[in-house]
Amino acid sequence: AQKITQTQPGMFVQEKEAVTLDCTYDTSDPSYGLFWYKQPSSGEMIFLIYQGSYDQQNATEGRYSLNFQKARKSANLVISASQLGDSAMYFCAMREIANAGKSTFGDGTTLTVKP
Amino acid sequence: DTAVSQTPKYLVTQMGNDKSIKCEQNLGHDTMYWYKQDSKKFLKIMFSYNNKELIINETVPNRFSPKSPDKAHLNLHINSLELGDSAVYFCASSQGEGRRPGNTIYFGEGSWLTVV
Numbered sequence: 001a002q003k004i005t006q007t008q009p010g011m012f013v014q015e016k017e018a019v020t021l022d023c024t025y026d027t028s029d030p031s032y033g034l035f036w037y038k039q040p041s042s043g044e045m046i047f048l049i050y051q052g053s054y055d056q057q058n059a060t061e062g063r064y065s066l067n068f069q070k071a072r073k074s075a076n077l078v079i080s081a082s083q084l085g086d087s088a089m090y091f092c093a094m095r096e097i098a099n100a101g102k103s104t105f106g107d108g109t110t111l112t113v114k115p
Numbered sequence: 116d117t118a119v120s121q122t123p124k125y126l127v128t129q130m131g132n133d134k135s136i137k138c139e140q141n142l143g144h145d146t147m148y149w150y151k152q153d154s155k156k157f158l159k160i161m162f163s164y165n166n167k168e169l170i171i172n173e174t175v176p177n178r179f180s181p182k183s184p185d186k187a188h189l190n191l192h193i194n195s196l197e198l199g200d201s202a203v204y205f206c207a208s209s210q211g212e213g214r215r216p217g218n219t220i221y222f223g224e225g226s227w228l229t230v231v
Contacts, residue, residue, distance in 0.1 A: 043203060044223075045222035047219050091158060095218075105159075107155075107157060108158075
């Protein structure tokens, strides 16, 4: 089974609207971390937000928030007030202590923000 | 100041050649990684070093050999390049090898390798 699943290969959103990018994960490790990265067309990988498995509250970083539902094993990224510069590929990733801290990445979601 | 820098950014080379990609991080991290991103954008870890010791070695051909002269540097040497090696190779670093899952991995800008 895939450890990280991003079911939306591509998403469109109107500028200034909010968008949710889905991510589900599979692990039996009680201690893990979930990350989201942004990869614009220029190619670099930019860290956006982190959620720990023991964190009680959902993580937020500016316009980014992580909707963490532990029982459902989902860690969706919410981008509020989308901007044209948000058009990029977004990767969800998980790090498990039991797996030597190895990070596993999802296949990514391409987000296009329309003016 | 670039936190994780890798060179070269672009590399076009012929099949059969040997090439190296260098990586340096100035974040003071003790763990460094090499990732490969293929043409479909799938991102896979190749190697991980913690304090110059190899801790993750995924199933990659032994033509790929990482070398870590110190904990701030992790180079990737590729022998006898093949067409399928064409990809973007990312160097990355983090503090801690994963005992704390919240240690963020920071990526370099990528090295775009094209084998012709």
